Amino acid sequence: MEQKSAPVGVFDSGVGGLTVAREIMRQIPNEKIIYFGDTARVPYGSKSQETVTRFSKQIVRFLQTFQVKTIVVACNTASAYALDELEKESEIPIIGVVKPGARVAAEVTRNGRIGVIATEATIGSQIYSQYIKELNRDVTIYGKACPLFVPLVEEGLWQDPVTDEIARRYLTELIDIDIDTLILGCTHYPLIRSTLGRIMGGDVTLVNPAYETARELKELLEEKGLLNEEPPKLGENQYQFYVSDGAEKFKRFANSIIKYGILSAKTINIEEY
Amino acid sequence: MEQKSAPVGVFDSGVGGLTVAREIMRQIPNEKIIYFGDTARVPYGSKSQETVTRFSKQIVRFLQTFQVKTIVVACNTASAYALDELEKESEIPIIGVVKPGARVAAEVTRNGRIGVIATEATIGSQIYSQYIKELNRDVTIYGKACPLFVPLVEEGLWQDPVTDEIARRYLTELIDIDIDTLILGCTHYPLIRSTLGRIMGGDVTLVNPAYETARELKELLEEKGLLNEEPPKLGENQYQFYVSDGAEKFKRFANSIIKYGILSAKTINIEEY
Numbered sequence: 001m002e003q004k005s006a007p008v009g010v011f012d013s014g015v016g017g018l019t020v021a022r023e024i025m026r027q028i029p030n031e032k033i034i035y036f037g038d039t040a041r042v043p044y045g046s047k048s049q050e051t052v053t054r055f056s057k058q059i060v061r062f063l064q065t066f067q068v069k070t071i072v073v074a075c076n077t078a079s080a081y082a083l084d085e086l087e088k089e090s091e092i093p094i095i096g097v098v099k100p101g102a103r104v105a106a107e108v109t110r111n112g113r114i115g116v117i118a119t120e121a122t123i124g125s126q127i128y129s130q131y132i133k134e135l136n137r138d139v140t141i142y143g144k145a146c147p148l149f150v151p152l153v154e155e156g157l158w159q160d161p162v163t164d165e166i167a168r169r170y171l172t173e174l175i176d177i178d179i180d181t182l183i184l185g186c187t188h189y190p191l192i193r194s195t196l197g198r199i200m201g202g203d204v205t206l207v208n209p210a211y212e213t214a215r216e217l218k219e220l221l222e223e224k225g226l227l228n229e230e231p232p233k234l235g236e237n238q239y240q241f242y243v244s245d246g247a248e249k250f251k252r253f254a255n256s257i258i259k260y261g262i263l264s265a266k267t268i269n270i271e272e273y
Numbered sequence: 274m275e276q277k278s279a280p281v282g283v284f285d286s287g288v289g290g291l292t293v294a295r296e297i298m299r300q301i302p303n304e305k306i307i308y309f310g311d312t313a314r315v316p317y318g319s320k321s322q323e324t325v326t327r328f329s330k331q332i333v334r335f336l337q338t339f340q341v342k343t344i345v346v347a348c349n350t351a352s353a354y355a356l357d358e359l360e361k362e363s364e365i366p367i368i369g370v371v372k373p374g375a376r377v378a379a380e381v382t383r384n385g386r387i388g389v390i391a392t393e394a395t396i397g398s399q400i401y402s403q404y405i406k407e408l409n410r411d412v413t414i415y416g417k418a419c420p421l422f423v424p425l426v427e428e429g430l431w432q433d434p435v436t437d438e439i440a441r442r443y444l445t446e447l448i449d450i451d452i453d454t455l456i457l458g459c460t461h462y463p464l465i466r467s468t469l470g471r472i473m474g475g476d477v478t479l480v481n482p483a484y485e486t487a488r489e490l491k492e493l494l495e496e497k498g499l500l501n502e503e504p505p506k507l508g509e510n511q512y513q514f515y516v517s518d519g520a521e522k523f524k525r526f527a528n529s530i531i532k533y534g535i536l537s538a539k540t541i542n543i544e545e546y
Contacts, residue, residue: 040320046522047518048518051519147427148424148428150424151420151421154420161438246319
């Protein structure tokens, strides 16, 4: 397969990474995507580095069977815990969602106070803090784990008084500290962006790593001469979705996020890779 | 090892099954327990029958390496989906949490209207309905999936206005239908029993399958002459805990549920079994 027309591999612990896939579809619409969601072992955010790394390696091996030209780790936890290990073992470029979000946050803050909301694992890894500090030593980063956001999003309570109440509890300390920039450090969170924006107030810039990652992917493909210049052929299945469990349920949820119409999702046994 | 002094194997997708282990410790205090929590792949309640069955078989193989004399499937989802398959492959008795709860509910209802709250998977399987109907054809069973209860319990919101609000939403239709018996069909739910009881009101009997399962285990061991008559020896590690991820975090949570003092929990790679 010619390199330019090869697909991009995208993976996440489940459905959250679809917010990244959606941005890739919008920003570089010629690209083919092979998406894998690890729905049999979701969530990753409460699991250990060792386990998340082992799971991520299996997924990279699975995606490589499609001769993907690059892989996007569309999961903050996997990006935080496993990216270095994955890069060591891979000959194709692998990009995570953490660096692109960190870079933009370091650029846009005016008062040097940046908040990060994410899973326990991502916050515990201090990875956002580390990347941002490399770019700008004069900022302070405040991390806050928000473990209930993922189940609330998955339950469909995107606009709901309960989500408001939980968000208020999680965010109060970040408001009190007077941050001016908030990184949505979990790929589920863009789906409750309006709730988060309302609670934080108009003076706080929300950084969506999904958007920034798609932009970085586009730049990377341009640099390496790998951008697909040809639109998909008629009848070609441009977007393919694989999961480790519950393909039908995944398809329903995915169709509520991605408006392109997901034709099919297949279940595979990821433990075999 | 003599059969009577062999340990009992207990497993769950994570920490929920500890409510069952706790009842076994209370009701038959001489027994040794090998507990396995599948914390790397928790939760099971949103996964498919095929996946839950595969996971459960791996765990049974792991527990059998300890020469357990019987296995308790301390997870409603695994009991609903996998028990039949596990029984086929095993030479030792295996009991689940569904039948004991179903039996008591069929006995205690006066108006013949029984509610079951559980994960999506357990409700979708209609297993409680099936067992109860076998015992009493004249009852009606109303199932309600409550997917947010597990994350709320794991976040520690056992007594909280948010848990109240979510519980009210889930339970309203069961109150309107005038059930007089409610089965707590997920091993996490006994931890929010007081909230559930308050919302349902004093006329509704709450059935806790954890309690009934320990009672059934005791009866089974008595019948087969397998009850351990000797108290644990001085210095013996009576309760051993294994998980597939995050042993330290598991230990902290377990110590908030079980007051016997959990000395250690070990992480193993369950995918190798």
